[in-house]
Amino acid sequence: MKRTRFSRRGGLTRDAEQLIVAARGLGNSGSRLEDRYWETQLFEPVSHMLGAGNEDGLNAALDALYRDDGRGYEALADMVEACTESAQVDDEGKQWDVLMFAAPALAWSRFSIPSGTISGAALAALRVHLGAHVVAAGGRVALTNVLWSPDQLPNGFVETHELAQRLTAAAITERDVVVNPRDLPETNPFLSDMRYIIGAAAVPRGAALFRWQEADGSREAAGTAWTTQGHAAMQALFAGCALEVLLPDAFHAACRQADRRARPYSLAASVAFLESALDAKPASLHVTIGGFWDKRLEEFRVGFALHGQTEVVHGVVWPLLDAEDENSDVTQQIEAVLRECGVTDIVVHEQRFPLEYCDDCGAPLYPDSDGMPAHAEMPEPEQPQPRHLH
Ligand SMILES: [Zn+2]
Numbered sequence: 001m002k003r004t005r006f007s008r009r010g011g012l013t014r015d016a017e018q019l020i021v022a023a024r025g026l027g028n029s030g031s032r033l034e035d036r037y038w039e040t041q042l043f044e045p046v047s048h049m050l051g052a053g054n055e056d057g058l059n060a061a062l063d064a065l066y067r068d069d070g071r072g073y074e075a076l077a078d079m080v081e082a083c084t085e086s087a088q089v090d091d092e093g094k095q096w097d098v099l100m101f102a103a104p105a106l107a108w109s110r111f112s113i114p115s116g117t118i119s120g121a122a123l124a125a126l127r128v129h130l131g132a133h134v135v136a137a138g139g140r141v142a143l144t145n146v147l148w149s150p151d152q153l154p155n156g157f158v159e160t161h162e163l164a165q166r167l168t169a170a171a172i173t174e175r176d177v178v179v180n181p182r183d184l185p186e187t188n189p190f191l192s193d194m195r196y197i198i199g200a201a202a203v204p205r206g207a208a209l210f211r212w213q214e215a216d217g218s219r220e221a222a223g224t225a226w227t228t229q230g231h232a233a234m235q236a237l238f239a240g241c242a243l244e245v246l247l248p249d250a251f252h253a254a255c256r257q258a259d260r261r262a263r264p265y266s267l268a269a270s271v272a273f274l275e276s277a278l279d280a281k282p283a284s285l286h287v288t289i290g291g292f293w294d295k296r297l298e299e300f301r302v303g304f305a306l307h308g309q310t311e312v313v314h315g316v317v318w319p320l321l322d323a324e325d326e327n328s329d330v331t332q333q334i335e336a337v338l339r340e341c342g343v344t345d346i347v348v349h350e351q352r353f354p355l356e357y358c359d360d361c362g363a364p365l366y367p368d369s370d371g372m373p374a375h376a377e378m379p380e381p382e383q384p385q386p387r388h389l390h
């Protein structure tokens with residue numbers, strides 16, 4: 001998940017001031033012992049603020065650190081994420097470590113990418129594969145019964161923490177968490193998008209959480225098993241879609257990894273889509289890349305046109321992640337992905353495009369080959385050509 005770049009201003013509460021002092025201390029600490037001292041100083045107020053629903057206080061402290069203390073900011077962001085997604089609980093004399101995890105998938109389809117309720121049978125199959133390839137032996141797993149789209153993920157630390165708490169209680173007793181998809185925001189349709197299975201794993205305090213922490217396990221082996229057998233279990237949920245599954249991990253780490261991987265995935269999906277929908281070979285595409293600015297560079301947008309034409313037929317947004325800005329080598333990355341897909345005709349426009357959307361439908365405008373922001377329009381389908389059949 002992208003760490004939001006905060007811009008709010010305002011007075012700080014005492015809680016937030018305490019967090020800032022401890023986060024600055026942890027950022028500057030030179031030893032594990034000093035780390036532990038500051039971590040304890042951070043842990044209590046962060047846990048308390050999450051429990052009290054004080055999202056604004058947490059964001060105010062992060063905001064203040066973001067402006068002038070990068071290491072302090074990272075220290076606090078790490079602690080907030082850890083307290084949000086993990087817990088240590090005692091249950092009937094047993095002590096558990098519990099972690100909320102996400103299993104991300106990238107999908108594209110000419111039709112629609114599913115979201116919403118997962119059937120009991122599919123959930124059971126996922127549970128088996130998570131238990132075999134991802135969660136360490138003896139771990140207990142709870143899953144939510146929905147396929148989450150990015151628009152539906154919990155909004156902010158407090159909501160994420162609330163879902164983690166429900167999953168924590170469920171994991172210890174090996175139940176699932178029932179979410180009503182009607183309570184979630186509507187999913188926006190995209191050609192390519194991410195979906196997440198969200199769950200929690202509980203292990204006896206101090207034991208390995210994941211299969212790759214065990215003596216005979218490794219991330220590579222877990223990754224291979226998951227991309228074959230986990231993929232098969234996931235594909236059942238994604239009829240009519242091309243699918244790539246990512247190795248499940250702690251919730252925030254998995255979401256960040258999915259955000260990163262989704263950028264090249266959506267470019268490759270677009271090239272494949274244009275080939276299948278318009279019979280446009282990658283080498284015949286004319287692709288234009290431009291940076292779109294509000295007060296600062298917000299994102300790159302990529303406009304696809306057919307050979308010899310200026311009209312944008314399809315577009316992709318390439319968001320900036322982490323600390324990326326106009327000095328990062330983002331356009332080279334975009335070009336490299338396009339070339340890997342077989343696209344050769346690529347133009348980068350250096351001007352600052354305004355961060356504009358269509359007034360009618362809200363779609364982003366994409367750069368055309370003349371360097372103008374343009375609405376992407378797929379050509380009207382022609383009469384179907386009679387296919388030559390042998
Ligand atoms: Zn429009």
